[in-house]
Amino acid sequence: MAPTPADLRKAINEAIQAARDDLRKVSLSIHEKPELAWDEHHAHDVLTEYMERQSGFVVTKHAYDLPTAWTAVFTSSASSKEGEKVPVVGFNSEMDALKGIGHACGHNLIAIAGCAAAIGVARTLEHFQLPGKVVLIGTPAEEQGGGKAALLDRGAYDEFEACLMLHPGTSGGGKHGAGNMTSAALIAMEVTYNGAPAHAGGAPEKGRNALDAAVLAYQGISVLRQQLPKDAKVHGVFSGEDKWSPNVIPDEAKLLYGVRSTTLTSLAEVVPRVLRCFAGGALSSNTSYSIKRGHLYHEVRPAKGLSDAFKDFVEAEYGDDYRFLERVETGASTDFGNVCFKCPSLHPMFFLPDATPEEHPHSASYTKAAAEESAHEAAIRAASALSYxxxxxxxxxSLRKRMWAEWEEDMKVAQGDKALAVLDKVLPASKEGEGGKPGSFCAFDKCACGH
Ligand SMILES: [Zn+2]
Ligand SMILES: [Zn+2]
Incomplete structure (x- = not known):
């Protein structure tokens, strides 16, 4: 007789509760040694060693030629008996931390939540002798760099029917809970201005001031902000001060910028206007410039079918003690958005019951909150629902059929390809493996720069 939903929930709970204490140790080990994007070597080792100890999982370290990516794959024994293609579900474990403030985004919790969810599925398939395959991917560089975009390019998500991950969120006000977080589309860019150095007192007329170019662009963007749609965010900093001196006209200056908007489509409308400000800085100061496009994150688009299954679990297991929200607004961005454009996906944010309102992700105080026992409990509860x-x-x-039908419809609404074509035209992507070769850009339809 096929197991009932209650049977499945029970099996998942038992499997994840059995792993709970070891996962706490893994989480704290990652938390104690925070590592930045693309440099998550300790987390990679701790997580792969842990998954290697889970029977039936085949672990690949340094997966897809990315030093800190990894996979842990479980194919149930009932699958091999069938001898035919079995459905595949994916989970993600993020690992990276933030400069200076450690695990202030709680990726230690995300990492172990991915493990818990994968283990819950694997043990339940085995317990009831059901066919299926689960792939857990250790995904580097979420905070910057877009590890999932690199993994998508390498085909890591090609066989997934769906992909799921969790992220810790803000205070739960004493209660456990979760909700589907929204995220903004984001494009990062590095603008380099080049001028000519000169003695600032002796021969300033011989110089071309790259810092002036950057300042003018910065001010141009500040003025532009008033006319931007309210959901658009443009934020940036200057870089290059180690080369500057007050008595030398600076011949190089950089701007590091992020542009965000609710969707890729609205982002594609905002970016050309920001690029004109960069061009304006160069024109006014008679300097040259180039732009290197950084990571491009799509907006998260949660799959309703997956969200409903998550909700079924929390309602049945946690009842009124657990708050579930269909939508949690955030202005943050994640490369998991790119995964949402590949297959039906879910990215719930779970609340930390004991966190204070001031302890929000990317604040220094959140680092401590991400190591609390109650935060671990919150991750375990949400991971159990994600596993289900x-x-x-x-x-x-029938869920797979429904999910994919809804996803096809949602992609028509999102029009991601159209937006990407616009972005690629105005700011071509840097090529991988070329050390971030700058994409050249001219903001004006007709100009003298020859492209
Ligand atoms: Zn973050
Ligand atoms: Zn994060």
């Missing part, structure tokens, strides 16, 4: 949603993907063909 992932398991339903493998077991329920």
């Amino acid at each position: 949603a992932g398991l339903q993907v493998l077991l329920d063909p």
Whole structure:
């Protein structure tokens, strides 16, 4: 007889509770040694060693030629008996921390939540002798760099029916809970201005001031902000001060900028206007410039079918003690948005019951909150629900059909390809492996710069 939803929930709970204490140790080990994007070597080692100890998982370290990416793959024994293609569900474990403030985004909790969810699915498939495959990917560089974009390019998500991950959120006000977070589309860019150095007192007329170019662009963007749609965010900093001296006209200056908007489509409308400000800085100061495009994150678009399965679990297991929100607004951005444009995906944010309102992600005080026992409990609870949603993907063909139909419709609404074409035209992507070769850009339809 096929297991009931209650049977499945029980099996998941038992599997994840059995792993709970070891996962706490893994989480704290990652938390104690925060590592920046693309440099998550300790987290990579701790997580892969942990997953290697889980029976039936095949672990690949340094997966897809990315030094800190990894996979842990479980194919149930009932799958091999069937000898045919089985459905595949994916989970993600992020690992990176923030400069100066450690795990202030709580990726230690995300990392172990991914492990818990994958283990819950694997043990339940085995317990009931059901076919299915689960792939857990250790995904580097979420805070900057876009590890998932690199993994998508390498085909890491190609066989997934769905992909799921969790992220810790703000204070739960004493209660456990979760909700589907929204995220903004984001493009990062590095603008380099080049001028000519000169003695600032002796021969300033011979100089071309790259710092002036950057200042003018910065001010241009500050003025532009008033006319931007309210959801657009443009934020940046100057870089290059180690080369500057007050008595030398600076011949190089950089601007590091991020542009965000609710969707890729609205981002594609804002970016050309920001680029004109960069061009304006160069024109006014008679300097040259180039722009290197950084990571491009799509907006998160949660799959309703997965969200419903997650909700079924929390309602049945946690009842009124658990708050579930269909939508949690955030202005943050994540490369998991890119995954949402590949397959039906879910990215719930779980609340930390004991965090204070001041302890929000990316604040220094959140680092401490991410190591609390109650935060671990919150991660475990949400991971159990995530595991159940992932398991339903493998077991329920009607859910898969519904999810994909809804995803196709949602992609028509999102019009991601159209927006990407605009962005690629105005600011071509830097090529991987070329050390971030700058994409050249001219902001004006007709100009003298020859492109
Ligand atoms: Zn973050
Ligand atoms: Zn984060």
